[in-house]
Amino acid sequence: MNQPVKLLLFDIGGVFIQLSGVDQMLSWTRGLHTETELWTLWINSRAVKEFETGRITPDTFAAELIREFSLPVDVPTFLEAFVSWTTQPFPGFQELMAGLNGDYLTASLSNTNELHWNNLCDSLHIHRLFHHNFPSHELGCMKPDKASFCHVLDTLQVPPEETLFFDDTPVNIDAARALGIKAHQVCGVDNLSQTLKELDIL
Numbered sequence: 001m002n003q004p005v006k007l008l009l010f011d012i013g014g015v016f017i018q019l020s021g022v023d024q025m026l027s028w029t030r031g032l033h034t035e036t037e038l039w040t041l042w043i044n045s046r047a048v049k050e051f052e053t054g055r056i057t058p059d060t061f062a063a064e065l066i067r068e069f070s071l072p073v074d075v076p077t078f079l080e081a082f083v084s085w086t087t088q089p090f091p092g093f094q095e096l097m098a099g100l101n102g103d104y105l106t107a108s109l110s111n112t113n114e115l116h117w118n119n120l121c122d123s124l125h126i127h128r129l130f131h132h133n134f135p136s137h138e139l140g141c142m143k144p145d146k147a148s149f150c151h152v153l154d155t156l157q158v159p160p161e162e163t164l165f166f167d168d169t170p171v172n173i174d175a176a177r178a179l180g181i182k183a184h185q186v187c188g189v190d191n192l193s194q195t196l197k198e199l200d201i202l
Contacts, residue, residue: 005163005182006105008105008164009107009165011110013111015090015187015188015189016090017120018089019085022039024085026038029069050064051137052136053136055140065078083115083119090188092190094129097130100201101131105132105156106130107130107132107156108134109143109148111136134151143172144169144174149179160179161182166185166195168185169185
């Protein structure tokens with residue numbers, strides 16, 4: 001690589017953790033949307049954006065999302081299911097990170113919320129896998145917002161050209177590249193490992 005790599009920056013959902021809420025939402029919306037349509041509605045949801053930037057409480061988020069999507073459930077039922085949507089890791093994620101942390105500065109940059117983040121920290125100790133963590137609900141902004149990436153680079157004092165970023169969402173990859181970050185779209189630990197090998201990181 002032309003520039004030495006100092007920082008490995010990772011998304012979490014879709015890269016290390018399998019996202020399992022789609023089937024539940026498809027069931028609740030009774031087939032009104034395709035999976036792609038549902039995902040588009042989700043990422044553009046006002047309730048989602050406000051919750052994942054730490055601006056509203058879990059109860060307010062649930063009530064607003066139920067109203068937005070006309071879901072046939074109450075707030076407690078929704079929240080009980082919602083918490084479990086980010087509990088299944090891709091195999092090998094801990095071993096992979098253990099092998100990287102000795103040679104590189106590592107950090108996570110994830111669009112998430114207090115419920116999912118706390119659950120991941122409690123059940124999988126996800127926060128211990130990286131030297132630094134930047135969850136969106138603590139940052140107050142979300143990818144692909146430029147401010148998310150700039151906050152990480154400024155805080156860690158690493159230039160974009162010495163940063164590798166891995167995410168499963170194309171719009172986030174494009175946003176990172178626009179700032180000069182070397183970004184790669186990956187899905188799951190196997191895909192990430194292969195990409196790291198191709199980049200001579202592993």
